[in-house]
Amino acid sequence: xxxxxxxxxxxxxxxxxxxxxxxxxxxxxxxxxxxxxxxxxxxxxxxxxxxxxxxxxxxxxxxxxxxxxxxxxxxxxxxxxxxxxxxxxxxxxxxxxxxxxxxxxxxxxxxxxxxxxxxxxxxxxxxxxxxxxxxxxxxxxxxxxxxxxxxxxxxxxxxxxxxxxxxxxxxxxxxxxxxxxxxxxxxxxxxxxxxxxxxxxxxxxxxxxxxxxxxxxxxxxxxxxxxxxxxxxxxxxxxxxxxxxxxxxxxxxxxxxxxxxxxxxxxxxxxxxxxxxxxxxxxxxxxxxxxxxxxxxxxxxxxxxxxxxxxxxxxxxxxxxxxxxxxxxxxxxxxxxxxxxxxxxxxxxxxxxxxxxxxxxxxxxxxxxxxxxxxxxxxxxxxxxxxxxxxxxxxxxxxxxxxxxxxxxxxxxxxxxxxxxxxxxxxxxxxxxxxxxxxxxxxxxxxxxxxxxxxxxxxxxxxxxxxxxxxxxxxxxxxxxxxxxx
Amino acid sequence: xxxxxxxxxxxxxxxxxxxxxxxxxxxxxxxxxxxxxxxxxxxxxxxxxxxxxxxxxxxxxxxxxxxxxxxxxxxxxxxxxxxxxxxxxxxxxxxxxx
Numbered sequence: 362x363x364x365x366x367x368x369x370x371x372x373x374x375x376x377x378x379x380x381x382x383x384x385x386x387x388x389x390x391x392x393x394x395x396x397x398x399x400x401x402x403x404x405x406x407x408x409x410x411x412x413x414x415x416x417x418x419x420x421x422x423x424x425x426x427x428x429x430x431x432x433x434x435x436x437x438x439x440x441x442x443x444x445x446x447x448x449x450x451x452x453x454x455x456x457x458x459x460x461x462x463x464x465x466x467x468x469x470x471x472x473x474x475x476x477x478x479x480x481x482x483x484x485x486x487x488x489x490x491x492x493x494x495x496x497x498x499x500x501x502x503x504x505x506x507x508x509x510x511x512x513x514x515x516x517x518x519x520x521x522x523x524x525x526x527x528x529x530x531x532x533x534x535x536x537x538x539x540x541x542x543x544x545x546x547x548x549x550x551x552x553x554x555x556x557x558x559x560x561x562x563x564x565x566x567x568x569x570x571x572x573x574x575x576x577x578x579x580x581x582x583x584x585x586x587x588x589x590x591x592x593x594x595x596x597x598x599x600x601x602x603x604x605x606x607x608x609x610x611x612x613x614x615x616x617x618x619x620x621x622x623x624x625x626x627x628x629x630x631x632x633x634x635x636x637x638x639x640x641x642x643x644x645x646x647x648x649x650x651x652x653x654x655x656x657x658x659x660x661x662x663x664x665x666x667x668x669x670x671x672x673x674x675x676x677x678x679x680x681x682x683x684x685x686x687x688x689x690x691x692x693x694x695x696x697x698x699x700x701x702x703x704x705x706x707x708x709x710x711x712x713x714x715x716x717x718x719x720x721x722x723x724x725x726x727x728x729x730x731x732x733x734x735x736x737x738x739x740x741x742x743x744x745x746x747x748x749x750x751x752x753x754x755x756x757x758x759x760x761x762x763x764x765x766x767x768x769x770x771x772x773x774x775x776x777x778x779x780x781x782x783x784x785x786x787x788x789x790x791x792x793x794x795x796x797x798x799x800x801x802x803x804x805x806x807x808x809x810x811x812x813x814x815x816x817x818x819x820x821x822x823x824x825x826x827x828x829x830x831x832x833x834x835x836x837x838x839x840x841x842x843x844x845x846x847x
Numbered sequence: 848x849x850x851x852x853x854x855x856x857x858x859x860x861x862x863x864x865x866x867x868x869x870x871x872x873x874x875x876x877x878x879x880x881x882x883x884x885x886x887x888x889x890x891x892x893x894x895x896x897x898x899x900x901x902x903x904x905x906x907x908x909x910x911x912x913x914x915x916x917x918x919x920x921x922x923x924x925x926x927x928x929x930x931x932x933x934x935x936x937x938x939x940x941x942x943x944x945x
Contacts, residue, residue, distance in 0.1 A: 464919070602904075602905065690927035707866050709866075715874075718865055722859050722865070723882060740886075741900050745900045746894070780882065
């Protein structure tokens with residue numbers, strides 16, 4: 362029996378049935394991670410001893426006849442911006458190079474209560490800022506489909522770990538597309554839940570009005586399973602919602618007849634590469650064939666989402682990242698011993714990478730006296746218009762669909778010289794965060810052997826409907842099933 | 848606004864407690880000017896009377912009972928400090944007042 366290639370739900374069944382032990386599954390996973398990581402650089406840190414210890418505990422529970430959780434024995438990887446007590450957590454930044462969290466993120470507690478076995482922390486763009494994973498202090502992740510290509514970002518390591526069948530599940534965080542875009546680039550399913558659906562306690566904050574944690578998986582059913590485990594209210598995160606958490610796996614009925622799917626024709630008509638456009642059009646045909654009704658909609662302010670996002674997200678980042686000052690934890694510059702102020706400035710210049718500094722600078726600028734109204738307040742007002750666009754659209758449709766990225770996965774180094782060009786490629790993902798909506802990216806094609814995905818976007822707290830549509834699409838197509846040639 | 852100068856970048860860097868190198872100042876002056884000039888398209892949008900969206904969560908504020916709860920020990924808190932003074936239970940920093 363091999364572990365890789367099995368979904369999380371299959372593996373959970375195998376372990377419950379005793380056809381493989383959790384320890385065996387963990388050992389095979391650790392081997393796979395070790396052999397893949399030499400090529401992909403998807404993991405910043407693997408904790409084999411801890412994982413084997415947890416796996417052994419699952420086997421003991423089974424032997425004792427205790428109830429097994431919904432993820433019992435399932436290996437999982439976490440983006441390296443989520444705190445696990447005692448496990449190094451760096452956000453792929455030099456400034457947190459030696460940070461050992463003294464507490465668990467709420468998602469970690471929920472996963473482990475469900476029996477999941479955390480094998481390690483995945484590489485990402487520094488503090489989740491980037492769209493190619495090239496902003497990591499520990500080097501870029503490589504796309505398992507083509508090693509000269511980026512896996513997308515910022516959760517590139519989590520996407521590559523799932524795509525390369527190292528683990529059946531991984532968590533990422535999505536502030537402007539950081540789960541959906543790498544899922545699209547690596548040919549896996551990536552779900553950004555509604556703002557407030559999943560607790561962020563223990564997630565290193567980037568932009569607090571946008572950040573959300575969500576799963577990567579090879580199938581929609583596994584993403585639904587993972588969301589059912591991690592979603593729910595948490596008294597440690599005042600932004601987490603008290604809305605009931607359904608069992609998302611039971612939402613996958615296989616029937617989308619009569620579901621109204623909105624297509625923002627004008628928005629998706631410009632700047633989309635031909636192979637992406639072809640794959641998206643084909644996906645629309647499949648959804649129509651399965652009984653969905655396609656309806657043209659208009660999102661007149663969606664094209665403004667990029668400037669709105671990059672003003673708001675950087676403003677919030679400049680505030681959130683003020684805590685990294687070389688005093689309480691993390692790196693401190695050895696160069697400034699004689700003044701506190703110089704210590705702060707040198708520590709932050711040496712500890713942060715270029716993209717993080719660029720965003721702190723931009724955010725500080727737009728919040729500074731004389732520019733606040735013209736940039737930050739204006740962006741918040743246009744954010745309202747954008748939300749209204751979606752509210753209006755959801756009066757006549759149940760789901761909105763668009764490509765996940767306007768371009769197929771690009772080469773490493775191709776966009777690093779021009780940050781604005783990198784930002785513009787986030788055009789289809791950022792508006793979803795600004796409106797707080799759930800979105801899932803699903804594989805829908807290939808361009809020169811590289812995966813392409815498309816997005817299904819739902820009403821707030823209606824993950825069930827987008828997962829149902831995504832599952833029907835997955836059942837009707839084969840794009841998700843082939844593993845990368847690595 | 849797109850005519851960002853090195854002096855602007857130095858002023859922002861001071862506000863953000865970033866001691867940039869000369870090379871970084873040059874680079875950021877050009878790149879931030881590009882990004883801000885792109886963002887200027889927002890100025891053309893009429894937002895008269897449009898409220899700002901600061902977040903999309905529930906509008907009611909959340910409270911909890913003001914009761915003591917377990918927290919981290921001083922040793923745990925100091926464990927990650929670059930220059931802890933564990934006997935005193937303090938973080939040590941360079942001189943604050945020159």
